[in-house]
Amino acid sequence: MANIDALRQEVSRVLSEKIVDVVLGFEAGSLPTRNQPVFIHKAKESKRLVDNGFGSNNLAALLAQRPKDEKIGVICRGCESRAIRALTVEQQLNRENLYLIGVPCRGIIDWRALERAVDGEILAVAEDGEDLLVTLKDDEKKLARAEVLHSACRNCRQPDPVGTDVLIGELPAREGLAQRSPDVAAFLGKDADARYAIFSEEAERCIRCYACREACPMCYCTECFVDHITPRWSESMVSKGGTQAWHIIRAFHQTGRCVSCGACERACPMEIKMEYITDRLNEDMQDMYGFEVGANDSDQPPFAAFSLDDRNRFKE
Template sequence: MLRYITKIREISERLLKEGKVDMVIGFRKGTMPMMNEPCFINKPEGVDSLVWDSNCGINLANYLTDRKEKIAVIAKGCDSRNIVTHIIENKVKRDQLFIVGVPCKGMIDRHKIASMFEEEIIEVAEEGNIVIVKSAAFEKRLEKSEVLQENCAVCIHRNPVIYDELVAEPVKEQTETDRYKDVRRIEEMQVEEKNNFFDNLLSPCIRCYACRNACPLCYCPTCFVDESRPQWLGKSIDPIDIKTFHLLRAFHCAGRCTDCGACQRACPMGINVRIFTKKLEKDCFELYGWESGLSLEERPPLDTYKPDDPDLGI
């Protein structure tokens, strides 16, 4: 980790000094454990606050939207894929960016760790593949692989797909992962089971839109939930309105979502909202051979077609 941090600081300092960029977007230590925060550094002397560890799950592409200055951005695999999508969708220009690629070894799931302990966690540290969780009373050592974010556990694009400089040699990509196990589990359910599953899943939702706000894809000036001509979708926490919201939000991410996990990470109620986008990700892959954010040449699958696409029509 230390090597990563040194390199990130070194590159950032150089870029700022040489005036190549106006700003570096990276992570700094958060005030709460396991909650690193995005930070915006615009002076060479500020680079010392930049950090890197397994708590950098926030997708920094989200902070590039509609920016006009020259920016260096620290990007792990999923961030880089969202940057690609951002470039395709005119949210930022390639030549504005200096992408500092970080080969990623996965982020840890703060909800999961928090739920493992009754007491308040005051510090979380890392030693190689071991995560050390400390409270006032105890210190516990966990295997990182046991506490990875679910999306990181099945990630097959840990290395940035687009970058100007890498902070380290690429890591080995995971090849043995079963990416769609959870989707298949639902697909195999009967209709009633599916309904119960999703009703239960969404019952804690308070419709705070944290998932939407954390998502780099949700950059519309006005979200469909706020459409007023007519207001076809209720704004209440009626379960159907909530389900409709999640359904359509996911649909808007179809073929664009990189499974970065930002939505799930952001949810204060710990809802696995990825389960919606995951289904679409699976379908886009299986039906159209598409994985989002890998190519600057192609637009997402709903912006294009092939004459011999699979057909559900009668």
């Protein structure tokens, strides 16, 4: 985590020096295990900012609807910085209008897992190194942070911000980051019937609130395929066909684009696991095209790129 005073100071500086019009970060939420994204418009408001494990969202998802000419500062963890890179490559953001303030990331706490682990009304949570100190009504509990980390963060391969304008705090030494998602490996270890059963059981809970879509920085279509009426691409109901089609097509559209931040899963009120699908598709992109989303400022995702002199031919 960044030194919070240094972070607030930097935000205050870029606002007062008019380097940016507004800064996007997190402030404390209305419940002890939540943060709210916040747009800081004035230097003196920078004291509202927090930096803790409860910033559930990928802040890059809130950039698409900002005014085109706005200069905006964004407090970025690894996944936010990669999403911004990917959005820049896809020409959705103008990097020149952005001022990226990198912060070290220790992973996001899955508040649902935390609330279940302590089983009681949480009054306060303090982060103390590798531990969480949870204050309950008549009790205090200590938990290992790792125990209640969101799975996307547990599997994260690139927690450090990339391509930022400034870094607040020091990046920790990273060792033993898994190169492949263990969740994908576990899924692929099962036979087709078992895999379909897992997928069905997850998709079955879907209520089509599209929180996953809205929380995703890479879902920016002005008209989503599910909202399209002529032709209709999927059943409108919460039927098996309707929900499965949603989850499959959503994932497919993310091929080589998903930044594996897990914001979709954390936004889902039904706690549907979805990231194993997009992670799997991303592994294909690595294996087949050597492509890694957010790795640099230029490479187009393979399924979004075309060239008139494409070297691959359909028939030799």
